[in-house]
Amino acid sequence: MREIILAKYGEIALKGLNKHTFEDMLVKNVKRRLKKFGQFEYFRAQSTLYIQPEDENIDMDLVMEAMEKIFGIAKLCRAVEVEKDFGKIAEKGIEYVSEALEDADTFKVEAKRADKRFPMKSPEICSRLGEIILERFPHLTVDVKNPNVTVTVEIREKGAYIHAVKVDGAGGMPVGSSGRAMLLLSGGIDSPVAGYMMAKRGVHLCAVHFESPPYTSERARMKVEKLASIMARYCGQIKFFCVPFTEIQEKIRENCSEEYFTIIMRRLMMRVAQRLCGENDISALVTGESIAQVASQTMAAMVCTDAVCKMPVFRPVIGMDKKEIIEISRKIGTFETSIEPYEDCCTVFTPKHPKTKPILENVEAEEEKYDFSELVDKAVHETRIYNIDAC
Amino acid sequence: MHYLDNAATTKPSVACVKAVNHALCENFGNPSSLYRLGIDAEKAINEARENIAAVLGCDMGEIYFTSCATESSNTVIFGAAENFGKRKKKAVTTTVEHPSVAHCFDKLEKAGFEVVRISPDEKGEIKAEEIISAVDENTFLVSCMLVNNETGYILPVSEAFKRIKKKYPECITHCDGVQGFLKIPFKVKSLYADCISLSGHKVHASKGVGALYVKKGVRIAPYIIGGGQEKNFRSGTECVPLISGFGATVKELSLTIDERYKQALELKKYLAEKLESCKGIKLNSKENSSPYIVSVGVENIKAETLLHYLEAREIYVSSGSACSKGKRSSVLESFRIPGKYLDSTIRVSFCEFNTKEDIDALVTEIKKAQNNLAKIKK
Numbered sequence: 001m002r003e004i005i006l007a008k009y010g011e012i013a014l015k016g017l018n019k020h021t022f023e024d025m026l027v028k029n030v031k032r033r034l035k036k037f038g039q040f041e042y043f044r045a046q047s048t049l050y051i052q053p054e055d056e057n058i059d060m061d062l063v064m065e066a067m068e069k070i071f072g073i074a075k076l077c078r079a080v081e082v083e084k085d086f087g088k089i090a091e092k093g094i095e096y097v098s099e100a101l102e103d104a105d106t107f108k109v110e111a112k113r114a115d116k117r118f119p120m121k122s123p124e125i126c127s128r129l130g131e132i133i134l135e136r137f138p139h140l141t142v143d144v145k146n147p148n149v150t151v152t153v154e155i156r157e158k159g160a161y162i163h164a165v166k167v168d169g170a171g172g173m174p175v176g177s178s179g180r181a182m183l184l185l186s187g188g189i190d191s192p193v194a195g196y197m198m199a200k201r202g203v204h205l206c207a208v209h210f211e212s213p214p215y216t217s218e219r220a221r222m223k224v225e226k227l228a229s230i231m232a233r234y235c236g237q238i239k240f241f242c243v244p245f246t247e248i249q250e251k252i253r254e255n256c257s258e259e260y261f262t263i264i265m266r267r268l269m270m271r272v273a274q275r276l277c278g279e280n281d282i283s284a285l286v287t288g289e290s291i292a293q294v295a296s297q298t299m300a301a302m303v304c305t306d307a308v309c310k311m312p313v314f315r316p317v318i319g320m321d322k323k324e325i326i327e328i329s330r331k332i333g334t335f336e337t338s339i340e341p342y343e344d345c346c347t348v349f350t351p352k353h354p355k356t357k358p359i360l361e362n363v364e365a366e367e368e369k370y371d372f373s374e375l376v377d378k379a380v381h382e383t384r385i386y387n388i389d390a391c
Numbered sequence: 392m393h394y395l396d397n398a399a400t401t402k403p404s405v406a407c408v409k410a411v412n413h414a415l416c417e418n419f420g421n422p423s424s425l426y427r428l429g430i431d432a433e434k435a436i437n438e439a440r441e442n443i444a445a446v447l448g449c450d451m452g453e454i455y456f457t458s459c460a461t462e463s464s465n466t467v468i469f470g471a472a473e474n475f476g477k478r479k480k481k482a483v484t485t486t487v488e489h490p491s492v493a494h495c496f497d498k499l500e501k502a503g504f505e506v507v508r509i510s511p512d513e514k515g516e517i518k519a520e521e522i523i524s525a526v527d528e529n530t531f532l533v534s535c536m537l538v539n540n541e542t543g544y545i546l547p548v549s550e551a552f553k554r555i556k557k558k559y560p561e562c563i564t565h566c567d568g569v570q571g572f573l574k575i576p577f578k579v580k581s582l583y584a585d586c587i588s589l590s591g592h593k594v595h596a597s598k599g600v601g602a603l604y605v606k607k608g609v610r611i612a613p614y615i616i617g618g619g620q621e622k623n624f625r626s627g628t629e630c631v632p633l634i635s636g637f638g639a640t641v642k643e644l645s646l647t648i649d650e651r652y653k654q655a656l657e658l659k660k661y662l663a664e665k666l667e668s669c670k671g672i673k674l675n676s677k678e679n680s681s682p683y684i685v686s687v688g689v690e691n692i693k694a695e696t697l698l699h700y701l702e703a704r705e706i707y708v709s710s711g712s713a714c715s716k717g718k719r720s721s722v723l724e725s726f727r728i729p730g731k732y733l734d735s736t737i738r739v740s741f742c743e744f745n746t747k748e749d750i751d752a753l754v755t756e757i758k759k760a761q762n763n764l765a766k767i768k769k
Contacts, residue, residue, distance in 0.1 A: 214699030215765070253765050348693055348765050 001092070002081040003060055004161060005051040005067060006154075010074035010171050013047040023049075025202075026072040026174040029236060033070055033390075037063050045114065045156065049073075052081070064167075069233045071200050072177075073169030077152075079161040084118055086125070089153060090132050093162030097151050100164040101133065106143035109133070110152045118155045125153055173202030175236050180204045181284040181314065182241075182277050184269065187224045187342070190288030190317055192231050192334040193325050197316035198286050199235035206282055207231075207238050207388075208273050210245040215349065220342040225388060230334050232390035241276050242384045245269075248375050249349050255370040258351045262296045263358050264367050265349070267308045268376065274311060275380045285313045290320055295354040304363045393706040393749040397593075398540055398570060398684050398740035403636065404595040410639035411597060414632035422629050423620065432631045439638020443602055446645045447587065448578035455603045455621045456634050460569045461491035462614070463588035463603035466625070467565045468495040468534065470611035472504065475531035475563075483525045483533040485517060486510040486725040489540055491588075492567050496534070515677070515727045519547035523554050532563045537571035537582070541722050541738060543676045543684030545575065552583035563609060569593055573644045574652065574683050585609045591637040594644060595742070600633035647743070655682035655741045658750060662687075662739065665754045671761065675728050675736060685739045686723075688732030689757060691766040697737055700760045706753055708737045 007030070012022040027042060027049060034040055039054040051067075053060070060078065067076055080096035082088045094101075101107060111125040120128070130142060133151070154161045183195040185207040195205050209224045221242065228238045252264050273285055289297045306313055317325050329335040394402070403411075418435055420428030436456065444451040457463045472482075484496050486508045500506045507525045511517050526533055533555055535548050552564040566584040571577060573594045579587065586609065591600035605611055605624070617626030644651070659682040666672050671690035689697055694710035701708060723733055739753065 214703060215693075215696050217695065217699050250765055348696060 004079050004081050005063065006077040006079055007049040007051065007067060007073045008075040009047045010072060011173060012072055022174055022177050025177045029070055029174055032236065033066055034063060068167065069170055071170050071172035071202065072174035074171060075166045076169050077163040077166050079163035081159045081161055084155060084160050086120060089160050089162060090129060093153065094133060094136065096162055097164035100149050101137050101140060104140065104148035106141050106147045107133065107149045107151060108142060108144045108147040110150055112154045114156045129153065170234065172200035175199050175202060176204045178202035180206060180282045181286050182273055182282045183207045183286040184273060185209050185224055185228060187220060187227065189329050189335065189338040190290060190325055192227050192338065193328045194286055194288035194316050195231050196234055196328065196332050198314060205235045205238055206241065208241040208243060208276060210243045210269055212246040212249050215246065217342060223337060223340050223342050226337050227334050228388040229391035230337065232388055234332060238388045240386055240388045243272055243379050244382050245379060248372065248379060251370055251375060253349060256366050259353055259355045260358065260363060260366045261349060261351045262354045263301055263304050263363055266296060266305045268372060270305060270308050271376050272379050274309060276383060277311060284311055285309065287313060287315050288317055289315045290317050290325065295356045298356050300357040304358050304360050307360055393752050395739045395745065395749055395753060396707045396709050397742040398738060399709050400592045401595045401742055403597055404640045404643060406639040406643045407596050407636035411632045411636040414635045418631065422631060435631055435635045436629050439634045442638045442642040446573065446641060447604055448580055449604060450607065453604055453607055455605060455625050456629055457601040457603055457625055458599060459601040460588045460590035463601050464492045464567055465495055466603060466614040467586045467611055470614055471532045471563050472499055473612040474610050479529050479531035481505045481530040483507045483522060483530055485535055487539050487722045488536055489567055492534055510725050511727060513727060517546050519550035522551040526555050526559060526562060528559060530559065530562050532565060534565040536567040538575060538681045540570050541720060542686040542726055543681035545680055549582050556583050570681065570684065573648060575681060576648050579604060591633065594640060596637040596640045597633045600630060600637045651743045652682065654743060658741050658745055659685055661747055662750045665750065669758060673732060683741050686736055687739060688736045690731060690735060692735055692760060692764050694735055694737050696764055697760055700764060701756055704756050706756055708739050710737055
C-alpha cells in the first residue's frame with residue numbers, strides 16, 4: 001500500500017502573480033525538513049503539494065508530525081494511492097479509510113476528477129462508492145451537509161488518492177518568505193513564543209543570546225540552545241549569536257546609577273544586536289516583551305530602548321497576558337524548558353527598584369557616564385556564531 | 392584540576408573500575424541462572440555484600456543492593472508505612488534531611504500521616520532529646536541522617552535511636568548514612584539503626600548502585616516487586632558490574648577509615664586557618680562536624696557566581712547541595728545560617744586525593760573573586 005501526503009496551501013493559495021515564489025519557498029522548506037526521514041517525490045497541483053515516499057519503510061507518523069510544524073500549510077491529509085480503476089478504488093480505498101468510518105455516524109463521499117480521461121464522472125463516483133460504503137458499514141447514514149467523515153477520492157494524472165482524515169497544518173506563510181529578523185532569546189517563556197509568531201508569518205529567524213559568565217552558567221546557555229532547537233522544528237535551522245556580555249554589565253554597574261541599570265542594559269543589548277544584524281543582512285529585531293509585565297517592559301521603558309534602534313523592533317506578544325503566552329509555549333513545546341531554573345543567575349545585576357517611567361534625556365545622561373562604544377565593538381567582535389538545528 | 396566536591400560525587404577508584412570491567416567482560420552471567428556462569432555472578436555480588444556487612448558490623452544477609460541511596464530511603468519510608476500505617480500514623484524526622492528522605496515524608500503527610508520534623512535550635516544544634524520526645528507509641532518510623540550533606544553537621548543519631556529503641560522497640564529507626572559511610576566510623580549496633588541507606592558513588596564506586604541495611608526481623612514491604620531477587624525484597628536483575636565495583640572499593644577503603652579521617656581533618660583545619668584572615672568569610676561548619684564537608688559563606692557574592700568563577704579556574708565546589716541544581720537551600724536556613732550567607736554559601740568537600748595545594752588554590756581564587764566580582768546589593 002503506497003501512502004501519500006497531501007499538503008493544502010494556506011494563504012499562499014490566495015496570492016496573485018507571485019504565488020509561485022511562495023510555493024517554491026514552501027517546497028524548499030518541506031524538502032529540507034523531511035530530508036532526514038528519507039527520499040520523497042514531490043509534485044504540485046491545484047494549491048496542493050503531494051509528497052510521496054520513495055521507500056516503503058519511511059515512518060509516516062513521524063513525517064506527519066514534522067509536516068504539522070511547517071508554516072504555509074493549512075490542512076494535511078494522509079491518503080492511499082491506488083490504480084485508476086474503480087474496482088481498486090472501492091476495495092483498497094475503503095479499506096484504508098475503514099477505521100475513520102467505523103468511528104463515525106454520518107459520512108459523505110466527495111470526488112475530484114482532475115484527470116478527465118477517467119470514464120466515470122464525479123457524481124457517479126460519489127454515489128457508487130457511497131452505496132458500497134453503506135453496504136459494508138450498515139451503521140452509517142449519509143449526511144451531505146454536516147458529515148462526521150468526508151471520504152475524498154481524487155483522480156489525478158498519476159493515480160487515484162483516497163483519504164478521510166484531515167488535520168490542521170501550522171498555518172501562516174512559508175518561513176523565509178518575509179525576510180530575516182533577529183530574535184532576542186533570553187531563556188524565559190516569552191521570547192520563544194515571540195519568535196514562533198514571527199516565523200509563522202514567514203519570517204526567517206536568527207537568535208541572539210547574551211551570556212554573562214560567571215554570573216550566568218553554562219547550563220543557562222545550554223537551556224537557550226535547547227529552546228532554539230525546539231523552535232527550529234517550526235522555524236527551520238536557526239543561526240545563533242552568543243554574545244559575551246559580562247564586561248558591559250560590570251561597567252554599567254560600576255558607572256551608572258542602579259535604578260537605570262536594566263534600561264541601559266537593554267539599550268546596549270539592542271546596540272549589539274543591531275550591529276550583528278547589519279553584518280548579517282538581517283532587517284529587524286524581535287523581542288518577547290509584553291506591556292506592563294515587568295518594570296522594564298513599560299511603555300516609557302520601551303520608548304527609551306527603541307531610541308537606540310535604527311531598525312524596527314517587533315514585539316508580537318505585546319498585547320498578550322502571561323496566560324495566553326504560556327498556552328502557546330505549551331503548544332510549541334518550549335514551556336518545560338523555559339521554566340528550568342537557570343536564568344535567574346543574573347539577579348546580581350537587577351536593581352531592587354528599577355525606574356518604571358524613565359525619561360529619555362535622563363537615561364542618556366546616565367549612559368554617557370561611561371563610553372561603552374569600545375565594549376560594544378568588542379562584544380560584537382567576540383560573538384560566537386553557529387547554527388542550531390531542530391531537535 | 393582541584394576537585395573539591397566529593398560530597399556530590401567521587402572519582403571511581405582503580406579497584407572499582409577493574410571490578411566493573413571484569414564483571415562486564417567476563418563475569419556477565421545472570422546471578423539467578425542455575426548454571427556456573429550465573430553462580431559466578433552471584434558469588435561476585437555476595438562478596439560485595441560481605442565487604443559492606445564487614446564495615447557495618449552486620450550479617451551479610453542484612454544487606455540489600457539498590458540503584459541508589461534515594462531508592463534505599465524510599466523503600467524504607469514507604470515500605471514501613473505500608474506495613475505499619477494501618478495501626479500507627481506518626482513518623483518523626485528532621486528538617487535537615489536530604490530531599491530523597493524529606494520528599495518521601497512530604498508525600499506521607501499528604502496521604503494523611505502525621506509527620507513531626509525536628510529542627511536545629513538557635514545554635515544550629517539538633518538535640519537527641521527533641522527527637523526522642525517526639526516519638527510515642529503511635530510512631531512507626533523515625534528517620535535521621537548521620538552527616539548532613541550541606542554542612543557536615545553530625546546528628547546525634549546513636550543517642551536518639553538508642554533511647555527510642557529502648558522505650559519503643561517496635562518503632563523502626565532509619566538512618567541516611569550516605570555522607571558518613573567509610574568516613575565517620577560507625578557500626579549498625581552503635582547507631583541502633585534498623586535500616587541504613589548507603590550510596591556507591593560517594594565512596595569512589597560508580598553511580599547507579601546503592602545499598603540498604605535492614606536488620607533481621609524488621610518488616611519492610613518491598614518497593615519494587617517482580618522476579619524476587621534480593622530475597623524478594625528488591626526485584627530486578629542485580630547490577631553485577633556496579634555492585635562488584637562497589638564491593639571492591641568498600642574493601643579497599645575500609646582499611647583506611649581512620650587514616651583518611653585524620654587527613655580530612657587536617658585539610659579542614661588548614662582551610663579554616665587560611666580563611667580566618669579573610670574578610671567577609673564565615674565558616675558555617677562547626678568544629679565537631681564531619682571533616683569531609685566544609686560549608687563556607689562568602690559575603691555579598693552569589694554562590695552560583697562564585698562557583699562559575701572558580702570553575703573557570705578548574706576548581707570545583709558546589710553551591711548549597713548539588714542535588715538541588717541551584718535552588719535555594721532550606722537546610723541552611725534550618726541550621727540558622729545568617730540570611731546574608733544563605734545565597735552566598737559554597738560547599739567544599741574532601742576525599743583522600745585532596746592536598747593542601749588544592750586549598751591554597753581555592754583560597755587564593757576566592758580572595759581574587761572578592762575583588763573582581765560584582766557584589767549582591769544590600
